Amino acid sequence: MTARKIAKKHIADLLNEWRQGFNVFVPSRDEGVAKWARWDGGDAEFLEWYRNTVVPPKALFFPPLEEMFSFHKDGDGYRVEQPPPAEERWLIFGIRPCDARALAVLDLNFKEGYEDLYYLKRRENGVLVGLGCTRPYESCFCTSLGIGPTDAADVDLMLTDIGAYFLVEAVTDRGEELLGKTSLVHAATGADEARAEEARKAAGARVTRKIDSQGISEKLRASFEDKGFWERVSAKCISCGICTFLCPTCYCFDISDELVKRHGARFRSWDSCAFSLYTKMPMENPRREKWRRLRQKVCHKYEFYPDSFDVIACTGCGRCIRLCPVNWDITWVLSSLPVQKQVGLET
């Protein structure tokens, strides 16, 4: 498929065209906090400041809070009502490759682990337009997990910054369809493609934080019982939910019912294995001490998920590092794992 290009100054026009057929979501700022919001038809000023959002795009597919159904007392019984259907067709503009990969990682749990109809419906209706990173954060380490900051693998349409233009590549048929009707996109030249290639290399080189992900599952397995190690690396963790809630691949949720007089609803909301009350409702939290909970978080991403689905459930987006109030750094923990040390049984 030949590559095409679009002038940056035409992005707002393109979004307006797409708005005819989709609910379009773009990066936006609420009191300085970058998040996803419905495109309001203004100018595409987010192109100036956008690096990545604080709340990851997983929140669009797996919201922090959603009503699963409502129930109403009706005579002796209850009448159950489904909530109104999610967005009909929607388009996420500007998703970063790390976050797009994260959705592919979440798909495995929500599709293969079990069929989560709420998530899958939104996924089916959503089109992803990726935007390659040119300014990764110092906390980013995607390249250590086999992802490039300009990778097109997990989106429908990919944009790469080549100066006054974006190089545009349709990755899937849905992506190709997006370009079908617009006159804003033109054929790219060989020079444009060369510039895009340079931009990709430069972006990759800007990701300077590294981990060695080779054999990491095995190392974790070997250190599982090393209580001293886990106590040491969890000492400063304050057990808040930032690193799990804002992780683009964490998917734990809690369920709550609310009944007011004759009407009620069942909600699901994000939950975190960092919390001491995690899984308390169905039974007990088997991980009473902080070091066990933190070990669970690291092992789930780098050992258990690979065991189940053959992929590491971390895409190196760096949110857990840059948003942690005590600078707990997962790359520091992974790089200090004890190597093949003989350890005693957990006590």
Added chain:
Amino acid sequence: MALTDCLPMKSRVMEQRLRREAEALLEQGKVDWIIGFEAGSLRFTTTPLITDDKDDTKRLVVSPFANNNLSVYLTGIKGRVAIVAKGCDSRSIVSLIQDGKVARQDVVIIGVPCSGIIDLAKVEGLVGRDRDEIDDIVREGDKVSITFSGDKREYPAGEVLFDNCLACELPTPQEYDILLGEPTAARGDEEKTKSREKINSLEGVKPDERWAFWRNEFSRCIRCYACRNVCPACFCERCFVEEAEPPWVLPIPRWQDNLVFQVTRNIHVAGRCTDCGECDRACPVRIPLRSLAREMYDIVGGLFSYRAGTDKEVPPLLTCYEPTDVEDFIR
């Protein structure tokens, strides 16, 4: 870049002394643990260092970026502890002593006279760059120079310090075992006034506008509980928000529940909050929580002439009453 490079000589002398004192305390068996700061993994950050290994004391730092209130770790640690404390942190320790959560004899307070902590969000706002795109930030006396893209600019320190630092009444720990330097003075009245601007503007608007403001702010809350978990005054083993029978509020991020959670939390920590600013700093979605916390702090000061954590001998404010109280509801 080592954090130490950002330090003026006075701080470097404090840092050397801190390392010596901490090592000696462990070596002589006077404490089991040291809680201090070491260089963080991101630019212009520090991170808590909690260790029982005397070799680790070489990593301790004194830094204008050391924002955490380390006293939050005291209730979770067994044994005797030496802890690095700025003015506000030492007051939190005293408050924990008043509440019977920490025994004075089990803690060695290594006091750091504080000149205020640099607020990176303010720095970002001043220079229009994200923190990881800034080359250097150096505090020299009451000036801070910031270098980015080869350009070095100087600002008065008052423009980049946290609001709670500008408002701080007691920057030098009053309760300590070791004091690492000469006492520092509180900021001037002008800066104190400036630090309250956000709160004053909220007080000045009509109630429905204020309600709309907080509704918008709490709509962003994701209920990660970072504000609660970094707070030394939030020492409950089980928070009211996690009670299921009866459920006071639902554990779901709905703005009304979020607001009830935060307002109740503020009432629970009234008379314990030392305005250390940690709740505000920890919030990943930047809800201006200090506006609530400081307002409560000032209400406590106005109603009871009480300043949290300044006298370890008195009972916690909300656990006692005076028969001579002008209010008669207690009689």
